[in-house]
Amino acid sequence: xxxxxxxxxxxxxxxxxxxxxxxxxxxxxxxxxxxxxxxxxxxxxxxxxxxxxxxxxxxxxxxxxxxxxxxxxxxxxxxxxxxxxxxxxxxxx
Numbered sequence: 001x002x003x004x005x006x007x008x009x010x011x012x013x014x015x016x017x018x019x020x021x022x023x024x025x026x027x028x029x030x031x032x033x034x035x036x037x038x039x040x041x042x043x044x045x046x047x048x049x050x051x052x053x054x055x056x057x058x059x060x061x062x063x064x065x066x067x068x069x070x071x072x073x074x075x076x077x078x079x080x081x082x083x084x085x086x087x088x089x090x091x092x093x
Contacts, residue, residue: 024087 018026032038051059076082 015023015026073083076086
């Protein structure tokens with residue numbers, strides 16, 4: 001599907017309104033959308049193979065655990081890195 005010039009212009013205008021974090025997220029999304037491997041994974045058929053008894057027990061165990069969500073910023077702080085360092089690392093050279 002090709003976009004018409006007005007649609008492309010609208011997309012450009014919307015991108016111009018994004019802050020740096022939003023723009024980084026959109027760039028990542030576009031990279032995933034245009035990556036043939038990611039596209040293949042997204043289009044792969046569902047795994048319909050039945051789970052083993054061990055697999056079912058493991059799932060039950062995980063489902064019954066108390067899950068503690070750790071914010072991304074906290075994980076970065078604990079690792080001693082910043083989002084900016086990650087962004088710089090991911091930039092093409």
